[in-house]
Amino acid sequence: MIEKVALISTGDELTTGRTVDTNANFLADRLFSAGFEVVAILVVGDDRERIAWAWRQAVDQAEVVISTGGLGPTADDLTTETVAEVFGCPLFLDEAVAEGIRQRFAAMGRDMPLNNLKQARFPRSAVILPNQLGTAPGFRLDVDYQAGRRHLFALPGVPREMKPMFVDQVLPWLLEHRGSDIAYLSRVFQTFGISESALDELVAGVVPAERGRLSFRAAFPQISVRLTVHGPPERAEREVAEWGERLRQRLGAYCYAEGDVSMEEVVGQELRKTGWRLAVAESCTGGLVGHRITNVPGSSHYFLGGVVAYSNEAKKGFLGVQKETLERHGAVSVETAQEMAVGVRERFAADLGLSVTGIAGPEGGSTEKPVGTVCFGLATATETFARRYQLWGTREWIKLLASQIALDWVRRHAIGAGLPETVRFR
Amino acid sequence: MIEKVALISTGDELTTGRTVDTNANFLADRLFSAGFEVVAILVVGDDRERIAWAWRQAVDQAEVVISTGGLGPTADDLTTETVAEVFGCPLFLDEAVAEGIRQRFAAMGRDMPLNNLKQARFPRSAVILPNQLGTAPGFRLDVDYQAGRRHLFALPGVPREMKPMFVDQVLPWLLEHRGSDIAYLSRVFQTFGISESALDELVAGVVPAERGRLSFRAAFPQISVRLTVHGPPERAEREVAEWGERLRQRLGAYCYAEGDVSMEEVVGQELRKTGWRLAVAESCTGGLVGHRITNVPGSSHYFLGGVVAYSNEAKKGFLGVQKETLERHGAVSVETAQEMAVGVRERFAADLGLSVTGIAGPEGGSTEKPVGTVCFGLATATETFARRYQLWGTREWIKLLASQIALDWVRRHAIGAGLPETVRFR
Structure with missing residues (x-):
């Protein structure tokens, strides 16, 4: 054995x-x-x-x-x-x-x-x-x-x-040659936006402890959940299918993929399904959202391009953000994020405009808008959404997390799930 | 001991x-x-x-x-x-x-x-x-x-x-507590654009084999060269300083930094020194150049932003690339790269305009322009440069290598070194 x-x-x-x-x-x-x-x-x-x-x-x-x-x-x-x-x-x-x-x-x-x-x-x-x-x-x-x-x-x-x-x-x-007729079968689900401990609670009871196991692997900013089932092959096969579905349902919109699939690949799949073409306006992420989208082969089918509007001049000149909006609410605000999304959508003649503006740090924070304040916008032909989140961590983490949230917004919008109030990891 | x-x-x-x-x-x-x-x-x-x-x-x-x-x-x-x-x-x-x-x-x-x-x-x-x-x-x-x-x-x-x-x-x-009065001292230099075997030849004879050692560590797309010197402390200190300088001179413009310093940090340092402000026009890198530049805290001092012009419409509309240029030479050409660099410089009112356009693959290649064909442009108030390289590897590697070349162009231009004819890694 x-x-x-x-x-x-x-x-x-x-x-x-x-x-x-x-x-x-x-x-x-x-x-x-x-x-x-x-x-x-x-x-x-x-x-x-x-x-x-x-x-x-x-x-x-x-x-x-x-x-x-x-x-x-x-x-x-x-x-x-x-x-x-x-x-x-x-x-x-x-x-x-x-x-x-x-x-x-x-x-x-x-x-x-x-x-x-x-x-x-x-x-x-x-x-x-x-x-x-x-x-x-x-x-x-x-x-x-x-x-x-x-x-x-x-x-x-x-x-x-x-x-x-x-x-x-x-x-x-x-x-x-294991020398045992016990099969070990597993399925992996990728989640984003929920902490490991909250995940643990969410999936409690999905798998009977004596026959299966759930393990979590945090790879910032996502957490994967692996279901492993052991038992006689036929039973294990039935159970891994059944419990996998139950698990996926419990995970709900937090789950963005099964298997070794990235958020940007899922976004690509959803955009191909809907036929939407996307343009992005980035400030604090500096191009990371576009970089991730274009990591997927064939992304030119649904990605038109973007503007990295690091300066206020670029936000006005390239995206049509109003001078008054910047003066009254600041470059990092839901108002600016909204105008960036609308502007980039119009100017690229895209179906979907996506925007990110925030303070990645370590400098540039204030009491009212500390480092990690990031606003997002999403514009379609008929609707616009904008929201502010308080993120955390190093400059690198904030940029990565912000890019993940931006991509997740596109995914959630495409599948008709709501946009989250907050995002957690730990 | x-x-x-x-x-x-x-x-x-x-x-x-x-x-x-x-x-x-x-x-x-x-x-x-x-x-x-x-x-x-x-x-x-x-x-x-x-x-x-x-x-x-x-x-x-x-x-x-x-x-x-x-x-x-x-x-x-x-x-x-x-x-x-x-x-x-x-x-x-x-x-x-x-x-x-x-x-x-x-x-x-x-x-x-x-x-x-x-x-x-x-x-x-x-x-x-x-x-x-x-x-x-x-x-x-x-x-x-x-x-x-x-x-x-x-x-x-x-x-x-x-x-x-x-x-x-x-x-x-x-x-x-080593129990020996032999000191081991080391210095590390970061290089880009030259293969490990060519590096090996380039630095041959810099260090006497019995007292020091050179080791290479390839971390795509850069290769670091570590000089280690051992001997009595005073002598080792003198030698590591002297041989380190000799090594650095041999490495020439291939060496972009000493120590654990990234290419984007070096670019930031050079831009701060010169006072130049940069804007980038990216096609195949999809935002990666901007992302890397903005990984450096305080990059807003010298980075104005960029345009990710994934489609031809964006290249024309946002960067002023001529319709004729695209028709005659194609989106991936030194002519288009040059116009992208000039266009992004003008429209962002930057000192330096940088551009990348290429075929990251796995699709989109042709006999004349195979996957890995990438053109770069650099525009200043008085000069423009454009050049075509044949890169290699996966989509991910081509994007990363292209972003590194683009950043290296800015560095080389800032220090008055020539732009390389080719770029190697292996």
Whole structure:
């Protein structure tokens, strides 16, 4: 029965702080969601003794070991030979892999340096795990070690290559060989505008504690809610569907997507559905709203453009905000936000005009309008909305949160949900 | 003699993949720069046995152990009591710390939950490390273990609290007790526009290999070059100054800053120096240039605003790009870029007009103008510049790289350096 997994991350770039270990994070997240327990993560540099130490420790702690890194062609890539040595499995050259590497180089019109053949060597009895995106295949090795049967996986360290190999080749094997007919199924929902503790209350009772679990992951400014259900496969499948729907209903308009989908992608989907074309007038966000909207491929279908009106002159000249409005209410006011939204809509001949004006700090705040005061406006052909929020945090957080609120307004308007009174995170 | 350090990161959020372990990366980077070797990083969840295992392994591997996490007030914060147990140092309550915690709660107008007193308990003979930014102090414990004298540091897991504690309290202690009069000094330079291998050639011979080291860290789109010099303190100080200057001269205009300074901060500094006020016209970057400029506090002093002209209508209406120019040369052309820069400069009454127009992909490319074709323009009162580059990568990379080039143009123009013919990263 496979329950426990140990992870090894290998590379000098990790122990010298040049690179953050995102591989272990990715693997831990996926393993946890699938019902496995990561008992330890061991990170070592490109040093034969240390790598050997890590593998010995890992097999002491867990039935499965998954390692990333150290499979490259250079002299400091030591994972394969170290594993072969520690577990007494001499290396062999796999001719098919060697030929594949030769062909890769030929296709690039380059001679293959001889050390690249290193990547065609594997411990005896290893099962080779093909790498579609690079020259370094991985391998699985099943060994009998002091503490019992152990399953060792070696994957390359390049995240782009490692991730699909894990998802397509490692995880299915683990699930098949779990040695238990308990399935772990999960669904993830993205939420915005509600704090983690309020979320916790909101979803209380949706999932019976003995069979499922809800976990929250705050990644400012959104919080994702993961539902994990375990049990016999058929029942788990039924329950994850049913409880997922119940959960989604409870989350209501706070939930903007299921899965790994961003707010700007959702906004794009809604704008395509409605056929509306959008223009934005930004002050304190400085262009961040437009940047996020245009991160989505094909956004030119619904995004016309915007004005970054950082100065009052720009608010008047480019957006038609009235001099009197600025004098009486100030650049950061619901009145100005409203005129910005109306102005940008008209001047871009858009269906929807969106505006943000606020004080991102650290300077520029006052008693009446402290740092974090941000006003938003939304104009359509028939209606206008404007509202003031009190945001918090650093300049960076305020800008990011303001851009999220602006995008969320478009989404909420498109799905006919009301605009929120306040926005929370913690 | 202290050379080797082992790191322990504790927390279920790490072993379940909810959080990336940035603490270990920060510590590894700082320790490496100071001449220490991180022999292993051990990551475990909030489990007493696993934490004990990690500490035992760590003291076997290194003279110094630095742990982060597990110092909070809740039942799953187990670092202090586990360390006390493993190393046979019973806990004591520090009255001064306890009183400080009580006062913190009083200042917030709240009663202190009793479990917060946990944070005032420390292993006997530990030296308390004050935490200016949170309730959890850290501690240092010197113990004689099987393998010899060991120095154990426990720090909180919140990065904002941990980092200053390490820099102000741990690192100075390590340097003082290194037991060697060898100093490790370093300087970091930020570069842009040149590949790592070309950098490597450019700086060859600047530093004698036996006494110093150059290391590169690529964080797209910039590459930082770190010079580390070791030797007797006085000599090292002289050499790091001298070689640093030599290095900076070699790097030339590719080097945009020393230290942890961003391109947008440098642009802000240069604009303040020259007194120039900037306006930007963006197409494919969608607002990213404005966003980055306004990430710098006080940017309203030199940034007037911009236009995100995603559609041709916006390029004509808001920026005065000629219909004929768009028809003859297309929206992505040096001609259009030039007119955008001139137009945005005039209409914002700015000193400097900056423009970007390109094809970020994945769609919209052609044989003549493939994805990654990006044109830039810069207009002053007396001159205009425009140039076309072939960029590469995903939509996200192309946008980011384009924004970096645009900012770099402003910097180069301000310091009187030429605008580059091409831009490289790898």
